[in-house]
Every structure is written in C-alpha cells, then in structure tokens.
Amino acid sequence: MGAGVVSGVESNLTSSHQGLSVRLFGPLAIVRNGVPVVLPASRKLRAMLAYLALAPHPVGRGKLCELLWDVPNDPRGELRWCLSKLRAVLDEPGRRRIETADDTIALDLDGVSVDVLDVASAAAAGIEALEPARLQALSRLFVGDFLEGLEIDRSPLFNNWLTAQRRRFGSCHAAILEYLVKTLPADSDDTSAHLEKWLELTPFDSRVHIALLTRLARRGQFGACENHLASAAQLFQSEELDFSPVRHAWLAIRAERHCATLPAQPVTAAAANQAPITLAETEASTPHKASLAVMPFAEDANSGIRGGLADGFTHDIITRLAKLRDFFVIARGSVFAMAEKNSAPEEAGRRLNVDYVATGTVRSTTGRLIVTVELVEVRTARIVWAETFERKPDDIFSVLDDIGNSIVASISSEIETVERNRAMLKAPNSLNAWEAYHRGLWHMYRFTRGENDLARRFFGMAVSQDPTFTRAYAGLSFTHWQSAFQRWGDRDQDSALAYEAAGHSLLVDDHNPAAHWAMGRALWLRGEGDASLLELQRAVDLSPNFALGHYALSFVHSQSGDPQAAIGSSDHSRHLSPFDPMLFGMLGARAMAHVRLGQFDEAADWALKAAARPNAHVIILSIAAHCLALAGRLDEAKNFAAAIRKTLPGYCADDFIDTFRFDPDATVLFKLGAKRIGLN
Numbered sequence: 001m002g003a004g005v006v007s008g009v010e011s012n013l014t015s016s017h018q019g020l021s022v023r024l025f026g027p028l029a030i031v032r033n034g035v036p037v038v039l040p041a042s043r044k045l046r047a048m049l050a051y052l053a054l055a056p057h058p059v060g061r062g063k064l065c066e067l068l069w070d071v072p073n074d075p076r077g078e079l080r081w082c083l084s085k086l087r088a089v090l091d092e093p094g095r096r097r098i099e100t101a102d103d104t105i106a107l108d109l110d111g112v113s114v115d116v117l118d119v120a121s122a123a124a125a126g127i128e129a130l131e132p133a134r135l136q137a138l139s140r141l142f143v144g145d146f147l148e149g150l151e152i153d154r155s156p157l158f159n160n161w162l163t164a165q166r167r168r169f170g171s172c173h174a175a176i177l178e179y180l181v182k183t184l185p186a187d188s189d190d191t192s193a194h195l196e197k198w199l200e201l202t203p204f205d206s207r208v209h210i211a212l213l214t215r216l217a218r219r220g221q222f223g224a225c226e227n228h229l230a231s232a233a234q235l236f237q238s239e240e241l242d243f244s245p246v247r248h249a250w251l252a253i254r255a256e257r258h259c260a261t262l263p264a265q266p267v268t269a270a271a272a273n274q275a276p277i278t279l280a281e282t283e284a285s286t287p288h289k290a291s292l293a294v295m296p297f298a299e300d301a302n303s304g305i306r307g308g309l310a311d312g313f314t315h316d317i318i319t320r321l322a323k324l325r326d327f328f329v330i331a332r333g334s335v336f337a338m339a340e341k342n343s344a345p346e347e348a349g350r351r352l353n354v355d356y357v358a359t360g361t362v363r364s365t366t367g368r369l370i371v372t373v374e375l376v377e378v379r380t381a382r383i384v385w386a387e388t389f390e391r392k393p394d395d396i397f398s399v400l401d402d403i404g405n406s407i408v409a410s411i412s413s414e415i416e417t418v419e420r421n422r423a424m425l426k427a428p429n430s431l432n433a434w435e436a437y438h439r440g441l442w443h444m445y446r447f448t449r450g451e452n453d454l455a456r457r458f459f460g461m462a463v464s465q466d467p468t469f470t471r472a473y474a475g476l477s478f479t480h481w482q483s484a485f486q487r488w489g490d491r492d493q494d495s496a497l498a499y500e501a502a503g504h505s506l507l508v509d510d511h512n513p514a515a516h517w518a519m520g521r522a523l524w525l526r527g528e529g530d531a532s533l534l535e536l537q538r539a540v541d542l543s544p545n546f547a548l549g550h551y552a553l554s555f556v557h558s559q560s561g562d563p564q565a566a567i568g569s570s571d572h573s574r575h576l577s578p579f580d581p582m583l584f585g586m587l588g589a590r591a592m593a594h595v596r597l598g599q600f601d602e603a604a605d606w607a608l609k610a611a612a613r614p615n616a617h618v619i620i621l622s623i624a625a626h627c628l629a630l631a632g633r634l635d636e637a638k639n640f641a642a643a644i645r646k647t648l649p650g651y652c653a654d655d656f657i658d659t660f661r662f663d664p665d666a667t668v669l670f671k672l673g674a675k676r677i678g679l680n
Contacts (some may be wrong), residue, residue, distance in 0.1 A: 020090070021113040024050050025169070026144030030089060037089055043152055044068045045082045049107075050147055051161065053114055058104035067161070070154035115141040116169065121171045127380045132183045135176050139194065142173045164344075171346035171381035174201045178379065181211050204241055205350040210249045217257045225250065239341075241351060289434050290352040290419055291329040292411070294318045296339045297371075298361045311336075312370075313400055317358075322406040323543040325512045326471070327415060330354060349378035358385070358411055369393040371403050375411055377418065380431040385414040408545040409576035414439065431458075433466035437666060440475050445581035447617045449488045455479050463504075473505035474518035481521050485659065486617065495525040513539040513546040520549075524556055529661060532556055547577035551586045559591040560663040566593035584613035588623045595627060596666050604631035611640070618647050622656050629673035637677045644679075653680045 021031040028046045030037040039046065047068055052059060065075035081099060090097035090107070099106045109117070111535055122130060122138055130138075146166045152158055177198035184191045195215065199208045209232050216225045228252055236243040294317050299310035315332055322329045330352055338348040348356035360373035375385040387410065389403045417436070423431065423438040431439060440458035443451045458481040462472035477498045484494035502518035509515055520535035533556055539549035550573035557566035559566070570590040574583065587610035594603035607627035610620050621640050628637035644651050653674030656668055674680045 019111060019113070020048075020092075022053060022109075023118045023143075024053065024114070024147055025142055026148050028147055029152065039089060040085050042082065042085070042151060044078070044155075045085055046150055047152055047158055047162075048079075048082055049086060050150075051158070052105060052107045053109065054116065055106070056122075058099070058101065060104050062103075068155055096457070117148065118181065119169060119172050119176075123175070123380065123382050125217060126255075126307075126382060127172070127175050127179055128178040129552040130179070133178065135180050135183070136190070138177050139173070139180060142169075146554060155670075157168055167344035167346055168381070170201060171344075171350075171376075171378075174205070174350070175379060178207065178211075188214060191215070202347070202350050203235060205247045206243075206249075206353055209246045210253075213246075213250050214253055215500070216365055217253050222254070222257075225254075234402060236539065237492035239351075239531070240337075245353065246540070247437040250382065253350060280415060290356065290415055291330065291352075292327055292356045292358065292415065293319065293330040293335050293338075293345075293349055293352050293354045294320065295335050295345045295348055295359040297359070298371075299363070309364075309396075309400075313362055313404065316400070317407055320404060320543070320545050321411065323513070324408070324412055325514075325543075326412050327510065328354075346376060346378060346381060346405050354378060356411075356415055358407075360407075364393065367392060367398045369399055370394065371400075371407075373407050375414055384418055385410060405576060409547055412545070413577055413580065415548075417571055428458075431461065433462045434470065436462040436465065437469065437472045437475060440472070440479075443483075444475060445615065446478060446481070447615050449483075449486070452479050452482050452486075452488070454527065468508050470505050470509040470512040471514045473501050473508065474512075477501035477518040477522060481518075481525060487655075487659070495522070498525060499524040511542060513543040513549055516542065517546070517549050517552055520552055520556075524661065527558060527661065529560055533561065545576060547573045547580060547678075548582065549581075550576065551582060551589065554589040554593070555585065558589040558596070559661050559666065563593040563596040566590065581615065584610045584620050587613070588620050591623055591627050592666075595630060595669055596663075598630040600627065603627040604633055608636075618644055618651075619659060621653070621655075622659075625679065626656065626670050626673040626675060629676040630669060634676060637673070641677045641679050651679070 021300035022033070023029045028039070028050060030039065035615070048064060051064070053468075061076060061079060063077055069075040069078060070224065074526075083100075087096070087098050097112075098106050099108055108275060117634040119138055119141060122134070131493055146169050151162065169624070177194045177317070181191055181198060184194070192215075195208070195212055196444065198205075199212060202208055206634070209228070212228060213225050216222075229247070230400040232246060233243050291442050294314060296314045297310040299308045309452040314335075318329060318332050318335075320504070334352060335348065338351065343351060345357045345359040351508075355378060357376050358373060358379055360371060363370045364370075369392070371389045373387055374383055376382065377384050387407075389406065391399045391403065393399055419434070420442045423435040424442050426435060426439075428439070434669045436458045440462065442455075443458065444455035446452075456476060459472050459476040459479060462469050463476065466472070467600065477500075480494045480498035480501060483489050484491045484498060488494075498518075501521040502515065502522040505515035505518050516535045516539035520532045520539060523529075523532040523535060524648045533553070535551055536553045538555065540546055554566045554569035554573060557563065557569065567590055570586050570593070573580070573586050577583075580586065585604050591607035591610060593604045594600070594606060604624075604627045610616060611624040613620070621644050625644065628634075648655075653671050656674065656679070657670060662670065671680065
C-alpha cells in the first residue's frame with residue numbers, strides 16, 4: 001500500500017485541517033496540513049501505528065514483537081526500522097511524536113486529528129447525549145472498515161486484535177446511525193440513507209426493521225412494508241432467531257396508521273387472526289427490565305475448543321447473575337449458540353435484543369491467572385466497565401470463585417448505576433416501572449428526609465405500574481426503614497410499613513435476595529434479632545454475590561451478635577461492591593464491631609473512613625464521635641459532636657443508643673464515650 005493508495009483516499013480526508021491527521025477508517029492514511037504523506041510499503045509499520053494509536057498505555061517492545069512478527073531472525077531490529085520510518089513521518093521540528101522509555105513505546109497524539117479516537121471518545125462519553133450535527137460528523141468518518149485490507153499473514157495475534165477493533169467500531173457506527181434515525185426528521189433524505197446503512201450493518205437487529213416499517217408506513221407504502229416483513233422474517237428464520245417482536249410491532253404500526261382494514265397480505269395465519277393492537281399496548285407489554293447476555297469467555301490455550309476452563313467460568317457467572325434477579329439474564333444455551341456462529345459480542349447483543357453484553361478472556365501464564373472482562377451497553381456501543389484480574393493460581397477454583405464474585409457484583413452495580421442515571425434524565429410522568437424504580441434508587445441514596453420521601457413516591461409508582469416488581473417493594477420497605485431509623489416520623493408506624501412492604505416483596509418472589517434483605521431489616525426494626533439474621537442469611541444463601549445482604553448481616557452482628565462475624569461480613573460486602581452508595585454503613589458497622597471487641601483505635605480509624613463518605617448522614621457522624629472518644633481522640637470527637645448538634649441541637653447519648661439494638665456491654669461502652677465529649 002503505497003503512495004497510490006494514499007492518493008486514492010485523499011478525498012475522504014479533511015484537506016482543510018491544519019496540522020497532522022491520521023485516518024484509520026478505510027486504508028490507513030496520514031495527511032499533514034492537507035497534503036497526503038507518502039508512507040513506506042510495510043504493512044507491519046501501518047499495523048504498529050494503528051495499534052499504538054489505540055493503546056491506552058505505553059506498549060512494551062516485546063509485546064509489539066510478539067504481536068507482529070512470527071519468530072523472525074531479528075524482531076527487535078525490524079521494530080527499530082519501523083520506528084525510524086514512523087519518526088520520519090510523524091515527528092515535527094522540536095516535537096517527537098514517538099516516545100520511548102523503559103523498553104516501552106507510546107505515541108504522542110496531542111493536537112493530532114485521529115478519526116477512530118474521535119469515535120472512541122464519543123462512545124465513551126455516551127453517543128445518546130450528542131447533538132445530531134455531531135452524530136452526522138462522526139458518521140461521515142466511517143469511509144470504510146477499520147484498517148481496510150491490512151490483514152497480516154502469520155500474525156494471528158494482530159489479526160485477532162484487528163477483528164475485535166472492526167467489530168467494536170462497527171457497533172459504534174450502528175449506534176450512531178440508530179440515534180441519527182431517532183433524532184433527524186423522519187422525512188429527510190439523510191434519515192433514509194442512515195436507515196439503509198444501519199440495516200446493512202445490523203440485519204438481525206429487530207429495532208432497525210421496526211424503524212424501517214414505521215418510516216414506510218408513514219409514507220403510506222404498506223405494500224413495501226409487507227414485502228420487507230416477509231423477507232426479514234425469512235432472514236431471521238434462517239438464523240433461528242425470534243422474529244415475533246418485529247411482527248407484533250408491525251401490527252401496532254398498522255393499527256396506528258388506521259390501516260387495519262386495508263387488503264394487505266397476511267404475514268402468517270396466526271398473525272392474521274390476531275386482533276389489532278396499538279403501539280402503546282405493544283410497548284406496555286414489552287419487558288422494560290434491563291437485559292444482559294454473558295458471552296462465552298475466550299480461553300487462549302483452548303484454540304476455540306469449547307468445554308474448557310473459560311466455558312465453565314462463563315456458566316458460573318451466568319448462574320450467579322441470574323440468582324441476583326436484578327435483571328433478565330440470557331440463558332447459557334442461547335449465548336453459546338451465538339458463539340458457535342462466530343457472532344461478535346456486540347452483534348450477538350443486537351441479535352438477542354439485550355441492553356448489555358459482558359465478555360472476557362481467561363488466560364494462564366507461568367504462575368499467573370489473568371481474567372479480563374468488559375461490560376458493553378449494546379445500543380450505544382459504550383464500554384460501561386472493564387477490569388483485569390490477575391492472581392496466582394495456587395488453588396485455581398478458589399481463585400476463579402473470588403474473581404467471579406467480583407465480576408458479578410461489579411456488573412450488577414454498573415448496570416444499576418447506568419439505569420439510575422438514565423432514569424434521572426426522563427420526565428417523571430414518562431417513566432415505566434423499571435425506570436421509576438431506578439429513579440427511586442437515585443433519590444434513596446441521597447439519605448436526606450426530602451430525598452427519602454421522593455424515593456418512596458417513585459417506588460410507589462413502580463409497584464402501582466407493576467404489582468409483581470419485587471425489588472420496588474424492597475425499595476419501598478427501605479424508605480420506611482430509613483424513616484424509622486433516622487426518626488423522621490413515627491417510628492412504630494414506619495416500622496410497620498417497612499414490614500408490610502417487605503412482606504409484599506416476599507409474596508411476589510420468595511427467591512429474590514432483595515426481598516429477604518428487606519424483611520431482615522424490617523425484623524431488626526421490630527427487635528426480632530434472631531429472625532432478622534435468619535432472613536439476611538437466606539438472602540446471601542440465595543445469592544452469595546448480594547453485597548447489601550452481607551452488609552446487613554454485618555450491621556446486625558455489629559450491635560448484638562458476633563462482632564468477628566460483623567467484621568468478616570463488612571469486609572466481604574466491600575470486596576463485592578467497593579464503590580457502593582452504602583459504603584459508609586459497611587465501614588460504620590465494622591467500627592461498632594471493633595468497639596465491642598475493645599479495639600478502640602481500630603474502631604476510630606474505621607469510623608473516620610465512614611464519616612468521610614460524601615453521603616454519610618448524622619448517625620454515621622455519631623458513630624465516629626463515640627468511637628473517637630473511646631480511643632481518647634477527644635478533640636476530633638468533640639468536633640463531630642459539635643457538627644451533630646448543629647443539625648440536631650438536643651442530640652445526646654440516649655438518642656444514639658435508642659437508634660441501635662446494642663447488647664448491654666456495648667451500651668455501657670458507648671455511654672462512656674458520650675460522657676467524655678459531653679453528649680451524655
């Protein structure tokens with residue numbers, strides 16, 4: 001690929017751009033101040049430039065040699081030659097674009113226009129938040145495949161990376177086109193072009209077919225709709241995919257366009273016998289619960305053979321996530337069937353019509369086990385969460401169990417965060433049950449009286465729309481629990497309401513850990529400590545990855561149960577969910593457990609960590625004041641006491657003691673601490 005190829009793509013570049021431009025969509029090309037730069041013919045030089053451009057960190061020379069050279073005589077010598085040629089192309093007077101340090105290589109791309117980086121940064125920030133003009137500008141960057149025509153013989157690692165990047169940016173392109181179709185005027189020529197390209201990229205995405213049918217129906221082209229429906233149904237059938245969402249949507253579209261009585265050809269006998277339905281009815285019957293597909297993890301040593309360590313690990317993660325019952329998890333058989341068809345994770349996500357896809361690798365090296373995982377939001381092609389876990393495989397099953405715990409808890413937490421933030425962007429009167437629930441969570445985690453009341457309103461909205469929504473009842477129970485705990489109202493009445501809502505949650509789904517969590521906390525409010533522990537233990541038995549269940553066990557044990565068990569449960573809850581909105585409680589429970597063990601210095605340290613959390617409420621500050629006082633750190637303790645009395649002027653030791661269910665010995669200790677700082 002020489003000067004001729006560069007000239008061939010010149011028209012696709014921004015010739016007016018002053019400075020350096022690198023274009024990786026289509027054949028690789030570089031332009032400086034609008035003039036194409038002639039590159040050496042080496043394919044490996046181009047491959048190295050692209051790999052370094054996308055690398056988030058400096059790359060070791062050894063890794064580049066392994067990536068691009070199939071055991072040549074002198075890989076480092078060839079690498080040095082490539083670097084020297086790249087310097088001649090990229091470096092500027094007084095500025096070296098290629099940085100080398102400690103046997104690593106990195107590109108300085110500050111001020112350089114790189115098309116794929118523009119797309120990647122937009123995807124990371126959230127495509128759905130971009131203006132149509134920005135989306136159109138991004139769409140114009142896709143002039144061809146990523147590094148078009150640049151496969152390298154006998155470089156399987158690079159070719160695998162190249163395939164993954166093409167799939168990644170293909171998903172980004174599809175997401176951009178989808179949002180353009182949604183935001184641009186329906187009758188514009190641009191919308192037609194974007195819709196056609198979206199259909200070309202994702203022919204098995206039911207949403208693009210629905211969008212096309214909607215557009216054709218608005219133009220009165222019902223014959224074209226029927227023709228498209230028939231051909232699309234055949235396409236889906238060839239891949240053994242469910243076409244019913246598209247068919248049902250078409251019935252609703254046709255009804256809305258007042259054409260139910262038109263002489264249209266029936267799609268199927270079953271469809272012809274169905275009564276006309278409205279689009280609103282279709283949307284109401286569509287599950288709004290978030291959905292997730294965990295694609296089979298790849299195992300480097302397995303060479304694509306199924307049934308190894310990675311497959312077992314994938315199955316375990318699917319099972320654990322399903323036990324959380326937070327969202328709909330695609331069954332193992334479906335995702336493995338997709339993998340057998342060599343579907344990319346993002347493509348599989350669109351085919352399965354899910355909101356999120358998790359994928360990863362399991363790799364064994366000498367003395368290390370490395371697991372990487374990514375969580376992708378399918379519709380925006382945005383990487384929501386990514387992590388690499390590296391452990392010594394002393395006990396392989398124990399290590400995988402620990403890593404699996406972290407992955408499951410993190411996926412659940414990240415999806416909840418995304419759904420919570422999305423729900424906050426919608427008008428309250430437009431929320432469905434799932435969105436109202438997550439809007440309630442957002443307010444609940446603010447831990448103020450006013451926000452707690454708002455949370456209760458949204459949880460109530462969720463259960464009124466969906467009386468079978470277990471977690472919404474659990475959230476409703478928590479708002480009443482919080483009101484009783486913080487003494488924002490009538491404690492007895494709030495306790496009764498917390499118990500009632502928890503009971504509804506259990507009646508709806510006795511296998512949901514959140515229902516038992518809500519009931520365990522409600523029983524604690526009622527002074528039924530043993531029954532509370534049984535319910536909370538049931539929650540973590542149902543789902544060992546349920547972080548809030550482990551925290552609640554720590555909370556109860558820290559006051560009158562086993563303080564050592566409280567410390568263990570606190571640590572485990574934080575291991576599962578290190579950035580949890582309830583982190584202050586996890587830390588505070590551990591602090592109270594240390595007090596009961598007579599370990600006052602440790603108690604003070606943990607209590608300070610709890611009080612430092614941004615959403616820590618006045619009871620957490622009170623824990624800190626008492627623990628610091630018992631540790632002899634009186635000045636710090638008095639500062640907390642003063643801060644508490646600014647909010648609650650009459651606050652004293654009895655208020656603190658009455659908030660909890662301490663055993664007699666713990667009560668004596670905390671009263672001693674209060675006396676030292678004038679809170680008695």
